Amino acid sequence: MKNDIMIYFDIITSVRTAEDLDQLASEIDSLLVSVFKTQEKSFDNALEEISISTSKKIKEAFKKNALDIENKEIARNFLERLKDLFGKFKTIGLTLAIEPSHEMTEHIHNWVSEILGEGYILKIETDKSLLGGATVVSPSGQYRDFTVKKSLEKVFSERKEIVQLS
Amino acid sequence: MKNFDYYLNLTSEIGFVQQVNSAIIYVDGLPKVKPEEIVFFETGEFGMVLSLTPETIEILVFSEKPIKNGTKVVRTNEFIKVPVGNSLLGSIIDPMGNPLYLTKPSKTAFSLRLINNAAAGILSRKTINRQLETGVPIVDLIMPLGFGQRELVIGDRKTGKTNFLMQTILSQAKQNNICIYAAIGKKILDIKEAEEFFRKNGVMDRVVIVSSRIQDPIGITYLVPYSAMAIAEYFRDEGSDVLLVLDDLVTHAKLYREISLLGKRFPGRNSYPGDIFYTHARLLERAGNFITNKGEKSITCLPVAESTQGDLSGYIQTNIMSMTDGHLYFDSELFAKGRRPAINPFLSVTRVGRQTQSSLERDINRELLSFLTIYEKMQNFSHFGAELNEGIKSTLSFGEKITAFLDQPLSTITPLNLQLILFAMLWNNKLQNTKDSQDLDLEKIVNLYNTNDNIKKIIDDLVVESSSFNGLLAVIKDRSEEILQKLKSQTSV
Numbered sequence: 001m002k003n004d005i006m007i008y009f010d011i012i013t014s015v016r017t018a019e020d021l022d023q024l025a026s027e028i029d030s031l032l033v034s035v036f037k038t039q040e041k042s043f044d045n046a047l048e049e050i051s052i053s054t055s056k057k058i059k060e061a062f063k064k065n066a067l068d069i070e071n072k073e074i075a076r077n078f079l080e081r082l083k084d085l086f087g088k089f090k091t092i093g094l095t096l097a098i099e100p101s102h103e104m105t106e107h108i109h110n111w112v113s114e115i116l117g118e119g120y121i122l123k124i125e126t127d128k129s130l131l132g133g134a135t136v137v138s139p140s141g142q143y144r145d146f147t148v149k150k151s152l153e154k155v156f157s158e159r160k161e162i163v164q165l166s
Numbered sequence: 167m168k169n170f171d172y173y174l175n176l177t178s179e180i181g182f183v184q185q186v187n188s189a190i191i192y193v194d195g196l197p198k199v200k201p202e203e204i205v206f207f208e209t210g211e212f213g214m215v216l217s218l219t220p221e222t223i224e225i226l227v228f229s230e231k232p233i234k235n236g237t238k239v240v241r242t243n244e245f246i247k248v249p250v251g252n253s254l255l256g257s258i259i260d261p262m263g264n265p266l267y268l269t270k271p272s273k274t275a276f277s278l279r280l281i282n283n284a285a286a287g288i289l290s291r292k293t294i295n296r297q298l299e300t301g302v303p304i305v306d307l308i309m310p311l312g313f314g315q316r317e318l319v320i321g322d323r324k325t326g327k328t329n330f331l332m333q334t335i336l337s338q339a340k341q342n343n344i345c346i347y348a349a350i351g352k353k354i355l356d357i358k359e360a361e362e363f364f365r366k367n368g369v370m371d372r373v374v375i376v377s378s379r380i381q382d383p384i385g386i387t388y389l390v391p392y393s394a395m396a397i398a399e400y401f402r403d404e405g406s407d408v409l410l411v412l413d414d415l416v417t418h419a420k421l422y423r424e425i426s427l428l429g430k431r432f433p434g435r436n437s438y439p440g441d442i443f444y445t446h447a448r449l450l451e452r453a454g455n456f457i458t459n460k461g462e463k464s465i466t467c468l469p470v471a472e473s474t475q476g477d478l479s480g481y482i483q484t485n486i487m488s489m490t491d492g493h494l495y496f497d498s499e500l501f502a503k504g505r506r507p508a509i510n511p512f513l514s515v516t517r518v519g520r521q522t523q524s525s526l527e528r529d530i531n532r533e534l535l536s537f538l539t540i541y542e543k544m545q546n547f548s549h550f551g552a553e554l555n556e557g558i559k560s561t562l563s564f565g566e567k568i569t570a571f572l573d574q575p576l577s578t579i580t581p582l583n584l585q586l587i588l589f590a591m592l593w594n595n596k597l598q599n600t601k602d603s604q605d606l607d608l609e610k611i612v613n614l615y616n617t618n619d620n621i622k623k624i625i626d627d628l629v630v631e632s633s634s635f636n637g638l639l640a641v642i643k644d645r646s647e648e649i650l651q652k653l654k655s656q657t658s659v
Binding site for chain 1: 174175177178179180181194195196197
């Protein structure tokens with residue numbers, strides 16, 4: 001089996017958020033258990049029991065890289081290596097005032113990938129009190145507040161006298 | 167402390183709790199955090215950075231409430247400080263400066279001082295040259311201490327170490343010096359007893375008790391001696407001589423061992439971490455005799471170490487011995503024989519204390535030590551059951567008088583000059599001082615000395631005028647009847 005990390009490229013780039021990563025990780029775990037621990041099913045059959053999208057991506061990765069899907073050893077190596085890569089994702093924390101739509105999340109992630117490259121995922125939380133904008137936490141822990149709430153607080157504190165008079 | 171959002175906006179850095187291991191918490195994020203910096207949790211608790219790795223930050227948390235995984239953490243760009251000020255006098259505080267019991271309303275005129283300061287350099291230090299009166303004859307005459315000395319007080323449990331420390335604090339507080347008692351991991355009852363003793367003797371307004379209770383988080387207890395030292399440094403800089411008692415450093419070492427083991431540091435001898443020596447040495451190094459803006463001021467430090475079955479060779483005990491300028495050994499055998507304080511002068515050491523003594527005191531020290539050596543030998547000899555000649559008998563009976571003279575009740579502190587005169591009278595056989603019959607009530611004499619200026623003047627003059635022990639003995643020979651008469655007549659009233 002090729003040791004090239006690029007064989008996982010499509011799978012990895014499809015992970016956009018921490019939830020996506022959690023789901024993928026649990027699917028890979030269930031595959032490893034059902035195929036290699038309890039040995040109830042063949043790898044091909046086991047793929048039918050996880051989400052269609054993940055199953056499709058794994059099959060495509062095997063096909064694209066000419067890997068034998070019937071070979072249990074190759075399949076096990078593939079999955080374990082993929083699992084190891086999960087720990088290498090860097091998380092960007094975002095707190096938004098609204099629950100983002102799927103398109104919006106994808107749009108933000110594409111923007112992050114464009115600026116920083118691949119390997120970043122978003123951990124999105126919502127807090128209505130922010131009113132708008134977002135707070136951002138970088139993977140190293142840098143925190144930036146680009147919220148409407150903060151802007152308004154700044155305005156109120158800088159123009160305290162005017163606000164009080166009115 | 168401000169709130170979480172304040173520090174978040176101030177530092178623009180955030181971290182998340184990854185792992186909780188009792189009082190040690192591992193956090194990721196906070197890229198610019200510094201060792202020993204205070205971090206603040208979103209739940210209102212705070213902690214101190216113990217160590218850093220590229221991946222995680224190890225934090226010692228000062229909270230009884232458990233902290234959950236995923237809790238947000240911010241750095242504060244501040245280090246642990248203790249509020250200091252004259253209003254601390256008479257209070258019992260935790261290492262953060264919060265009053266433990268509302269025995270005294272706290273006043274607000276505080277300034278803040280860092281707990282972990284670097285020790286002062288050699289240029290601001292001065293030779294120890296003034297004797298510190300403990301009010302306990304066996305120490306003042308045989309094992310003298312100097313202002314700025316670091317003297318380990320070591321002994322098994324229940325051998326009277328704390329009683330001696332209380333007497334020393336009482337003596338120093340009565341001389342208007344500041345005393346700080348750091349009770350490390352003590353029972354509430356013990357802390358209360360110490361407080362009551364100081365209050366009963368009217369010196370609480372010169373004493374600060376820095377304490378943690380046995381149930382406090384280990385992080386809090388770990389800080390007690392550092393905080394007490396910071397307070398001592400404040401009073402030194404304000405122009406006072408300070409006596410600092412650290413009771414006890416073995417408990418502190420055990421707590422630090424617990425913290426280190428929780429932090430997965432590699433255990434060394436007796437499972438203590440490799441930096442246990444540094445932990446205590448950097449603390450004791452901060453004591454000494456200093457040249458300050460307000461003249462020569464000192465921090466005298468008396469760390470306490472409990473030994474087990476009289477073993478002086480314990481790891482922590484020997485560590486502290488090598489950091490200090492001597493040790494006072496409290497012997498459990500002497501304690502069982504009824505000696506109070508049960509200090510064994512042959513196993514005790516004072517490295518810088520004797521240089522503070524006058525020539526008269528040094529003479530007495532030499533005579534007394536050599537006599538006690540002979541007395542000890544004679545006592546051992548008499549155990550064989552051999553028939554004793556008159557010389558030995560008289561040495562033994564005189565030895566009894568000396569040991570009775572060196573014994574002292576807890577509440578009494580004997581001024582040094584009075585000790586010298588009483589000892590000279592005893593040496594001249596003018597006092598029949600034995601356990602069973604005492605010519606004079608020591609407590610009454612001490613009271614008389616402290617209250618009657620005439621008596622005080624006579625005694626002080628005698629000491630000042632005598633440059634040697636022989637000179638003093640000669641004067642005492644002539645005037646002992648007169649002095650005794652005065653003492654007896656005044657104390658019998």
